[in-house]
Amino acid sequence: MTNRVPTFGAQIPEATIARLPGYLRALQGLAESSVDRVSSTELAEAAGVQSALLRRDLSYFGSYGTRGVGYEVALLVKEIGEHVGNGVRWPVVLVGVGNMGRALATHLRSHRDAFHLAALLDASEDVIGTEVAGVVVEDQRDMDEILRRTGARIGIITTPAPVAQEICDRLCTGGVRRVLNFAPTTLTAPAGCTIRAVDLSQELHILAFHEARSLASGPVEESMS
Amino acid sequence: MTNRVPTFGAQIPEATIARLPGYLRALQGLAESSVDRVSSTELAEAAGVQSALLRRDLSYFGSYGTRGVGYEVALLVKEIGEHVGNGVRWPVVLVGVGNMGRALATHLRSHRDAFHLAALLDASEDVIGTEVAGVVVEDQRDMDEILRRTGARIGIITTPAPVAQEICDRLCTGGVRRVLNFAPTTLTAPAGCTIRAVDLSQELHILAFHEARSLASGPVEESMS
DNA sequence: CGCTGTGAATTATTTCACAGCA
């Protein structure tokens, strides 16, 4: 949460970092359509942001465009890709093979270039030993050994809420530094570890809030400015 | 995205809204532990924010605390709950019954007070007619009729990316106003409709970015300023 | 006395708007 290391070289805004994967996805879409060049306006549109914001974001990393022309898609894919992990194949361990875990495990396969599903862990006898997304589910009691073996520094928690904190602690003790939490509970990060949380029902609550408001203030049509 | 209707009464910051469900969850946890009162410091800690921020957030809605004492848990649950939809039982339709769809459908049951899974839709013969989370999956070709029947104003998209935009358009045409998108693609919101997106691999990319940086700048320990 | 509620200051993020290069 706290930002350390203003060390030297450009401190990149968190908001910018969060948009990078979106730019990459938009670029890959363009590449598939055999587009070689894009202007900031076009790319921004594809990624759903303002063009000035896109240019500002890219500028934190360098000058990849050509004035009067635009950006070369392939170059940008490579540059941004490197920043978000492409080519590294980060080993990732996932704990909790329920529906959400399965969905994520499957999803990871589409990002083989950046991530590698190193292990799946679960506590249930019914699941241990079965194969999911090409990986055999292991017993989460063996976590320490599995973390040593895989060297994973990124972990995903898709367990029920009550055990999530304990799993998180064990992951971090075992060397995991970044945790993506899908369990509906607020986790406390052990020292040296950062957590990102995704909560499905919270997202729905936010939508409900907005919908309730717009129904209350302007039932049929939001009035214009 | 654009904020219309500054009408009158308090324009609540988007960032505040996004934290509300987290406060509610923390409060419900406290209530289950039979805690009657909390200070802003305690609640903030449970929700993972600064106490001043919590107080500021709550202040947008009114004065619910007692100086020198704190907040009454039950009161706050009720107040915040109402804002995020508790008691309304918003009808929700979900399109795309894959692993992610199943996970969400199941998840929704824990929030019956605020949401009601009104319908599940899918395109595959293999899934249509089966029961998931207590609801029989219907054919997504019948979407128009289903939307009319349920009156849903909130929709969830968990389809493959290629069809997500089309589904989104059809949902919005049929009266849905808020869409939660899990398909890994950027959707364009039809008029009168707002979209919230959750992207699993983007979250991982963000973690990878941070991990790569910290490995590069301070392999063992983040150096201090 | 202790903790809320909130002005004022600070920090973060976005947008404007244009100089400058290809």
Place this chain on the structure above:
DNA sequence: TGCTGTGAAATAATTCACAGCG
């Protein structure tokens, strides 16, 4: 000429710090 890269301005969000009430 057209579009990038970026100062400067505007806006949004957070934190400080303390007055004021129970």
